[in-house]
Amino acid sequence: MLQVAWLIPLLPFIAFWVILFRGRRLPGEGAYVAIGALGLSGLLSLVILGQVMFGGRYQATMVWATMGDRPLAVGYAVDPLTAVMLFVVTVVGSLIFIYSVGYMHGDPRYPRFFAYLSLFAASMLLLVLANNFLVLYAGWELVGLCSYLLIGFWFERPAAARASMKAFVTTRVGDFFMFLGILLLFFTVGSLQFDAVFAAVQTGSLAGPLLTLAAVLIFGGAVGKSAQIPLHVWLPDAMEGPTPVSALIHAATMVAAGVYLVARTYALFFSSPDHLALTVVAYIGGLTALMAATIGIVQDDIKRVLAYSTISQLGYMMLGLGVLGYTAGVFHLMTHAFFKALLFLAAGSVIHAMNTNDIKEMGGLAKVMPVTYVTMLVGGLALAGVPPFAGFWSKDEILLEAYHHDRTLFYLGAAGAFVTAFYVFRMIFYTFTGSLRSHTAHPHESPQVMTVPLIVLAAFSGVIGLVGAPWPLVGNMFHRFVHFEAAEGVPFDLRFAALSTAIAGAGILAAAVVYRWQLVSSATLRRVLAPAYAVLVHKYWWDEFYAVSVVRPVVWVAQQLRTFDVYAIDGAVNAIGVVFVWLSRLYRVFDLYVVDGAVNLVGWLAKAAGGRLRHVQTGRAQNYLLVIALGVIVLAVIGLTR
Amino acid sequence: MQVGLSSYLIVAALLFCLGLYGVLTRRNAVAILMGIELMLNAANINLVAFNRFVAPAAVAGQVFALVIITLAACEAAVGLALVMAAYRSLETIQVDEINLMKW
Amino acid sequence: MGELAAFMILSLVTLIPAVVVVTSSNIVRAALSLVPTFLGVTGLYVMLQAEFVAGIQVLIYAGAITVLILFVIMLTEGGTGVRTRQLNDQVPLGAMAAVWLAFVLIVIFTRTGWPTAAGVLPAYNVVAVGNAFLSDYVLIFEVTSVVLLVSLVGAIVIARRED
Numbered sequence: 001m002l003q004v005a006w007l008i009p010l011l012p013f014i015a016f017w018v019i020l021f022r023g024r025r026l027p028g029e030g031a032y033v034a035i036g037a038l039g040l041s042g043l044l045s046l047v048i049l050g051q052v053m054f055g056g057r058y059q060a061t062m063v064w065a066t067m068g069d070r071p072l073a074v075g076y077a078v079d080p081l082t083a084v085m086l087f088v089v090t091v092v093g094s095l096i097f098i099y100s101v102g103y104m105h106g107d108p109r110y111p112r113f114f115a116y117l118s119l120f121a122a123s124m125l126l127l128v129l130a131n132n133f134l135v136l137y138a139g140w141e142l143v144g145l146c147s148y149l150l151i152g153f154w155f156e157r158p159a160a161a162r163a164s165m166k167a168f169v170t171t172r173v174g175d176f177f178m179f180l181g182i183l184l185l186f187f188t189v190g191s192l193q194f195d196a197v198f199a200a201v202q203t204g205s206l207a208g209p210l211l212t213l214a215a216v217l218i219f220g221g222a223v224g225k226s227a228q229i230p231l232h233v234w235l236p237d238a239m240e241g242p243t244p245v246s247a248l249i250h251a252a253t254m255v256a257a258g259v260y261l262v263a264r265t266y267a268l269f270f271s272s273p274d275h276l277a278l279t280v281v282a283y284i285g286g287l288t289a290l291m292a293a294t295i296g297i298v299q300d301d302i303k304r305v306l307a308y309s310t311i312s313q314l315g316y317m318m319l320g321l322g323v324l325g326y327t328a329g330v331f332h333l334m335t336h337a338f339f340k341a342l343l344f345l346a347a348g349s350v351i352h353a354m355n356t357n358d359i360k361e362m363g364g365l366a367k368v369m370p371v372t373y374v375t376m377l378v379g380g381l382a383l384a385g386v387p388p389f390a391g392f393w394s395k396d397e398i399l400l401e402a403y404h405h406d407r408t409l410f411y412l413g414a415a416g417a418f419v420t421a422f423y424v425f426r427m428i429f430y431t432f433t434g435s436l437r438s439h440t441a442h443p444h445e446s447p448q449v450m451t452v453p454l455i456v457l458a459a460f461s462g463v464i465g466l467v468g469a470p471w472p473l474v475g476n477m478f479h480r481f482v483h484f485e486a487a488e489g490v491p492f493d494l495r496f497a498a499l500s501t502a503i504a505g506a507g508i509l510a511a512a513v514v515y516r517w518q519l520v521s522s523a524t525l526r527r528v529l530a531p532a533y534a535v536l537v538h539k540y541w542w543d544e545f546y547a548v549s550v551v552r553p554v555v556w557v558a559q560q561l562r563t564f565d566v567y568a569i570d571g572a573v574n575a576i577g578v579v580f581v582w583l584s585r586l587y588r589v590f591d592l593y594v595v596d597g598a599v600n601l602v603g604w605l606a607k608a609a610g611g612r613l614r615h616v617q618t619g620r621a622q623n624y625l626l627v628i629a630l631g632v633i634v635l636a637v638i639g640l641t642r
Numbered sequence: 643m644q645v646g647l648s649s650y651l652i653v654a655a656l657l658f659c660l661g662l663y664g665v666l667t668r669r670n671a672v673a674i675l676m677g678i679e680l681m682l683n684a685a686n687i688n689l690v691a692f693n694r695f696v697a698p699a700a701v702a703g704q705v706f707a708l709v710i711i712t713l714a715a716c717e718a719a720v721g722l723a724l725v726m727a728a729y730r731s732l733e734t735i736q737v738d739e740i741n742l743m744k745w
Numbered sequence: 746m747g748e749l750a751a752f753m754i755l756s757l758v759t760l761i762p763a764v765v766v767v768t769s770s771n772i773v774r775a776a777l778s779l780v781p782t783f784l785g786v787t788g789l790y791v792m793l794q795a796e797f798v799a800g801i802q803v804l805i806y807a808g809a810i811t812v813l814i815l816f817v818i819m820l821t822e823g824g825t826g827v828r829t830r831q832l833n834d835q836v837p838l839g840a841m842a843a844v845w846l847a848f849v850l851i852v853i854f855t856r857t858g859w860p861t862a863a864g865v866l867p868a869y870n871v872v873a874v875g876n877a878f879l880s881d882y883v884l885i886f887e888v889t890s891v892v893l894l895v896s897l898v899g900a901i902v903i904a905r906r907e908d
Contacts, residue, residue, distance in 0.1 A: 622665070626666050626835055626838055633849055640849070645748055645749055648854050650789065659844070666838075669829075672817055683786050694793040696860060700877075708798060711801055715805055716896035722816075735821050
């Protein structure tokens with residue numbers, strides 16, 4: 001089955017085209033086609049995952065074009081990392097697709113939504129299967145395109161249109177660096193194959209500052225895609241898209257691509273002198289984790305809370321990768337995919353019921369939406385890092401690695417973990433406990449097509465972490481499956497696990513004190529911590545910073561250019577136009593009196609000659625006969641006198 | 643004095659020229675047809691005379707004369723029918739007054 | 746001598762009525778003058794020992810065609826006695842052309858040395874003509890028949906009243 005791995009991205013890709021052209025005429029208006037295609041890919045992925053577990057590896061390469069003497073190859077490879085990613089993308093994706101059937105019900109562009117979703121999944125799967133930078137980059141850009149299409153799916157809303165453009169442009173900045181990095185690799189190594197590049201790193205033909213530069217440039221792409229500081233600004237705005245899209249972007253496809261990229265090219269980062277590239281990754285990840293988490297505290301929009309949570313968790317993955325916790329980072333990527341998809345879909349279910357995103361309007365939903373409540377609680381516990389839920393095992397491992405690698409990073413991560421537990425339970429308490437604050441809404445439980453994926457995802461979120469748990473006898477199974485030889489993980493530490501559980505518990509407790517039991521009013525907190533609150537509400541002024549540092553200069557330059565354009569270029573063009581108008585007036589005079597005169601003269605001559613000559617044509621046969629007779633006489637006389 | 647070929651030819655030429663004069667000067671379509679008959683007769687005299695004086699053994703000249711007489715009859719019939727038709731529709735047979743097709 | 750006198754008389758009988766034919770302002774007189782002209786030509790045929798052609802000349806020209814012309818004159822304005830101008834405005838030029846052509850033709854005929862061959866015509870040349878028509882000239886004979894048929898039909902169609 002490994003040989004047919006190429007079918008996995010192809011099936012959703014075919015579904016995309018079929019839905020695009022057949023649309024509403026398909027069963028389920030295209031939804032069943034999309035779900036069926038991705039479901040088949042999912043089955044295939046499961047089989048492949050099983051085969052890879054028992055040691056199966058496969059790689060296929062085909063030369064696509066030759067640039068000079070350097071062949072450009074395309075191909076795909078199946079290894080443990082790929083297998084895990086395929087499993088996550090297809091399973092989470094399929095559940096999100098199913099959920100979308102209920103969520104998008106009645107949308108005027110319903111089939112197109114599924115077409116885009118299919119293309120999104122296909123692109124991500126292509127990216128994951130790639131065995132060289134070229135194919136990876138193609139999938140990478142396709143993912144960017146799909147995010148643009150899907151975030152702006154409700155493009156009638158100006159906010160959605162703006163958000164889609166912001167996402168596209170911001171990620172393009174990162175992509176630009178990544179492209180530079182790929183070019184650098186191509187011109188130093190001469191090949192884009194992962195194997196060739198890693199071999200070059202191994203043999204030392206690519207080393208030193210150049211290697212660090214290449215790694216950091218490639219990390220630039222990951223920063224854009226995975227919304228790390230300083231390119232994280234697009235992701236909260238991307239909440240303007242439909243909720244299943246948010247779930248897909250945040251859990252399985254788009255943002256995971258950045259982490260996957262770093263994991264895939266880990267050899268580059270690892271081999272950079274003094275782990276310099278890894279340190280960059282770790283610090284950006286750690287700062288992102290804490291900063292995004294703190295912003296999450298003050299958000300009132302349920303999806304924005306989750307958006308900042310995603311940024312924060314992606315920071316954790318980067319942190320994990322950066323502190324030599326390769327397995328921990330990838331493991332967190334997998335667990336996060338499940339519980340974040342769960343949280344988003346649960347949030348979507350809430351929004352579906354309430355028709356608002358504002359958690360301050362909600363309250364007491366636990367009674368009317370028990371399934372949503374329980375599943376969201378599972379997701380929240382997983383996110384906060386409470387054992388035995390998924391998030392605990394991965395986050396604990398990351399913090400453990402950080403602790404042994406760099407204390408500063410550990411403190412960043414630990415603070416982030418506390419804040420994470422705090423904001424997620426603030427959200428849950430606001431939403432599900434107390435009493436309903438909105439008087440217009442009539443909440444109700446969502447249909448089964450939405451709750452069933454929730455339950456499935458909740459089940460996964462509950463148990464998927466156990467594959468990375470330190471079992472007696474077999475040890476950490478996930479670690480044995482996905483690992484990077486040179487970066488061996490730190491063994492499980494029970495006391496440390498207790499510490500990280502305590503941090504999560506403290507966060508939950510603090511949230512409960514403020515928002516459940518209301519021992520301390522949130523208003524009082526705001527007053528006391530006014531400066532900090534201002535910083536958080538303004539999201540550390542990142543958008544304002546970009547407005548001043550990037551947008552305003554660019555607009556200023558554009559205005560100057562426009563002025564130049566209007567007065568200099570348009571002026572020149574208009575001057576040329578005026579000159580030619582005058583020239584053509586001259587030509588018109590010439591044309592009227594000389595050319596037309598000549599033509600008219602010829603016509604007049606012909607007419608006058610005809611007027612004279614027509615008298616010869618009397619129309620009387622006797623005249624003609626007379627002329628014939630005279631002609632005969634003349635001829636005869638000529639014949640006689642000769 | 644023997645009457646030679648030239649004598650017959652001269653008589654035929656005079657008859658032909660009289661017919662030509664009629665054709666050229668007459669206004670009446672029937673009169674023009676009569677002129678044409680005279681010219682045909684002149685040609686026939688020539689044919690028979692040549693037959694008699696140049697190749698007496700063969701009768702080719704007479705054969706052609708007979709064919710011309712036949713065709714003259716045809717021409718007279720068709721021509722006079724045309725005159726009838728013209729008279730019926732135009733009330734005239736003066737050829738210079740028949741100018742419907744003239745620009 | 747006798748032959749020359751006969752030739753002169755026949756020539757005059759042919760040419761003088763012909764002058765009347767082309768000059769008379771009375772169209773009926775002109776038509777009737779055709780008869781002596783045709784008969785004069787008949788006499789010339791007899792002198793040229795073409796008896797069959799002469800017979801046909803009498804039958805077709807003097808008989809049929811003259812009568813046909815007279816009929817048409819009667820059926821058109823000619824028979825109503827209306828006097829109209831019979832000559833058009835190119836009489837001087839036409840006369841000049843006719844005279845000059847006659848002059849030129851006579852000059853040519855007299856100056857040309859004709860290759861006269863001594864020979865005897867077939868004694869009873871109707872047989873010879875008949876043989877020639879049905880052997881050497883059978884194609885002409887048949888085509889002439891077709892032309893005759895076509896003109897017969899055409900004349901009927903053209904002269905027929907429209908109603």
